Every structure is written in C-alpha cells, then in structure tokens.
Amino acid sequence: MHVPWIFKYKPKTLSEVIGNEDAKKKILKWIKEWDENPPEKRALLIYGPPGTGKTVTVEALAHDLDLELVQSNASNYRTADAVQRFAGRASRYGTLFGKKRLILFDEIDGITGSADRGGLRVITQIIKKTDSPIILIANDAYNPRFSTLRKFCQLIKFKRLRKTQIARLLAKICTMEGIQADPEALKLIAERANGDVRAAINDLQALADGKKKLTFDDAAWLRSRDRKEEIFNVLRRIFYAGSVRSALRAAQETDVDLDMLLEWIYENLPYHVKDPKELASAMEMIALADVYRGRIATTQNWSLMRYYLDFMTAGVSASWSRKSHGWTPFRFPSRIATMSRSKAERGMLREIGLRIGRRCHISADRAAKDVIPFLRLIFQINPEMRKGLARWLGLNEEMINYIIGKDQ
Numbered sequence: 001m002h003v004p005w006i007f008k009y010k011p012k013t014l015s016e017v018i019g020n021e022d023a024k025k026k027i028l029k030w031i032k033e034w035d036e037n038p039p040e041k042r043a044l045l046i047y048g049p050p051g052t053g054k055t056v057t058v059e060a061l062a063h064d065l066d067l068e069l070v071q072s073n074a075s076n077y078r079t080a081d082a083v084q085r086f087a088g089r090a091s092r093y094g095t096l097f098g099k100k101r102l103i104l105f106d107e108i109d110g111i112t113g114s115a116d117r118g119g120l121r122v123i124t125q126i127i128k129k130t131d132s133p134i135i136l137i138a139n140d141a142y143n144p145r146f147s148t149l150r151k152f153c154q155l156i157k158f159k160r161l162r163k164t165q166i167a168r169l170l171a172k173i174c175t176m177e178g179i180q181a182d183p184e185a186l187k188l189i190a191e192r193a194n195g196d197v198r199a200a201i202n203d204l205q206a207l208a209d210g211k212k213k214l215t216f217d218d219a220a221w222l223r224s225r226d227r228k229e230e231i232f233n234v235l236r237r238i239f240y241a242g243s244v245r246s247a248l249r250a251a252q253e254t255d256v257d258l259d260m261l262l263e264w265i266y267e268n269l270p271y272h273v274k275d276p277k278e279l280a281s282a283m284e285m286i287a288l289a290d291v292y293r294g295r296i297a298t299t300q301n302w303s304l305m306r307y308y309l310d311f312m313t314a315g316v317s318a319s320w321s322r323k324s325h326g327w328t329p330f331r332f333p334s335r336i337a338t339m340s341r342s343k344a345e346r347g348m349l350r351e352i353g354l355r356i357g358r359r360c361h362i363s364a365d366r367a368a369k370d371v372i373p374f375l376r377l378i379f380q381i382n383p384e385m386r387k388g389l390a391r392w393l394g395l396n397e398e399m400i401n402y403i404i405g406k407d408q
C-alpha cells in the first residue's frame, strides 16, 4: 500500500518541523506563559501560505508539552451553531486525566456563509474568557473578516521555506526510502515547490516512489509539465471542437509549435476516432495539411499557412461525428481548455489545480481534469458551498470566476 509521504514523514515533535525558527520560538514562549497566568493575548493567530507547517507545528507542540489538543478544521465551521458546539465542547469541560488543554481552530478561512459573522463572534467571545490556550490558523490573517478577532490575538507569521531547507528534507526522506537521489534533482523539486513543503514532498513521491535512483532527468520532467498540459489542452480543443471555427481558434491561440502540434494530432487521432471511415477522412486532412507544410517549407510562401492550419484543425475536427453524440469522457477537460484563451489563463488553471492538489493530495493535472468540472457545477448552483470551498482551497475571486466560467 502506498502511504502518502506527507503523512509518513509528518513531523511528530517540534524539532522535526523545519524552518520558521522565530515563529516556533514565539509560540513556545507564549505557551510557557500560561504556566503562570493567562498571557495578555489569550490566543495566537498563526498565518501563512499552505504547506509551510502551521498545522503540524501546533500538533507537535501539543505532543512535546503533553497537552490535550482539541482540534477543529474547516469541516466544523458550516454554521455558527457548529462553531459554537465545538467551542463549547473545547472550553467548557475539564480535561480527562488532568492534562492541560490546547484548543486549535485550524483553517478559520473556512468559516463561511451563515457561519461567517456568528462563528467568528463566538470564537472572539471564547478567547476573551478562556482558561486554556487557544490557537487559530489561517492562510490570510489580514482578511477584513478577522479584524475584530485579530485584536485579541498575537499574530505569528509563517513564511515559505527556503529552497535549501526543503532540499535537505527531501534528501533525508530519500535516504529513509533507500533512494539514491541526485542533489540537483532535489534542488529542482524544491525550487518548483516555491516554499511549500507539502507540494515538494508530494512531487518527490510522484517522481521517486518505488525507485532505487532519482536522476536529474526524472525531475527535469517537472519543467515540461506545464508544456505537456498545454498541448493536451489544444488537442482536446481541436478534437472536441463544437465548430470548425473553434477548432481553428485552438491552434491560433496557442504558441505551441505548429509542426509539433501536427505530430501530436497525427499520433492521437486513431485513439479517438473509432469509425474507420471517419478516421480515414481525418487522416486525409492531416495529409493535406502536411502537403501545405511541405510547400511552405520549399517556397517560403507563408500565405499558405492558413490552409495548413485549416486542414489540421477544422478539417480534422469536421471529419468525425463523435462530438455530435453528446457526452464523452473528455468533455470536461475540453471545456476547461476552451476557456484557456491566453497564457495567463492557462497559468491560472494550473494555479487552481495546484491549490486543489495540495488539499486533495493529487497532482495539479488530475485536479484540473477530475475536480474542477465538479467544482464548476457546485459553484454554479450553490453559492454557499462555493464560498466555503473557495476559502478552504484558497481560491481568490478571479479564480472563482474562472471556474464558474464568467469570462467565457
């Protein structure tokens, strides 16, 4: 069985949590103050980017100091009542076995919808009179919704980890997994993770799990990942275009090299066009496109470009009828692809994929293909859930609109 390495190598004690030394020191100092009297600020608000160790730090702290951790996360915040119930449970009763208690409201960005004002007010009330230390965690502490709450908290900032710190951790994991890893490969993975330890470990596992060796070439694939996605997107747009014009547009709007694109289409057509007659006719279009490609190459007559383009896109797409059969397994990715008009938007899709991936422990690619279509549906019909999910995933307004398809 494959255990996700982010769980297998989750730090148990504070000393295993890498980086953010200042933040950890401040947290320790604050919690020690509780031994005397409650400190001036009875709550901490830890904030910072995903995957930097905010949650594991609090868990490790409770472990190290032998505190009973009473923990909640976004799923407990669906209504103000739910927040109240958790908070009441956390603050009211004495602890079992006489342990001291640490109350954690994790992922408070997820307090949403009807729970929004009420839920945050409940937490503020509890902080004012709590006898147990309370820690809150958010990605963005400066969200205006937290302005009142903030006044009662000491703020602790978590930063993205440095590339070298992450690479060192990856090296350690490789040693424990018995993988001989090229340090350059680890550096590349660390760099691509942009300070997010969770993302780095997930990428490492995707690339190295089950291997004895991790070479730079294995990791270099990360660099071409965006590129590959881009080609897949264009392919889908051409194969599943609703009209010949949109098939053509797919090729015009990308900066994928056209000769390469032709190769890709040629390679993939047989897998998609099942009817032999249709396949023959689509291949005929490829052949014609290739004829024009040859003419352009020999005559340098670039005005022939439009024919080259027309045949390979509109021609291919018009050759087969599958798209008229309604639903196909590729429909969702192709709709997403149709939306990705510019490079910036493709970047956006990738960014959304990454954020979903971090939460759901899947690749950005899979997130884009498997999750976004469902998110779109949910976002379109249920504004309440949209708000909650968007906060949980850390999506901004622009991303939400993109998913809903407002800019289409």
Ligand SMILES: Nc1ncnc2c1ncn2[C@@H]1O[C@H](COP(=O)(O)OP(=O)(O)OP(=O)(O)O)[C@@H](O)[C@H]1O
Pocket (backbone or CB within 6 Å): 005, 006, 007, 009, 010, 011, 016, 017, 018, 019, 048, 049, 050, 051, 052, 053, 054, 055, 056, 057, 107, 138, 139, 197, 198, 201
């Ligand atoms: N500083 C770190 N040291 C060691 N491992 C880490 C660190 N940060 C993250 N990880 C790894 O990533 C996983 C996720 O970390 P964690 O849940 O603490 O992130 P987070 O900062 O709470 O992110 P989010 O904002 O998404 O909740 C951990 O289980 C651990 O494997």
Ligand SMILES: [Mg+2]
Pocket (backbone or CB within 6 Å): 054, 055, 056, 106, 107, 137
């Ligand atoms: Mg967390």
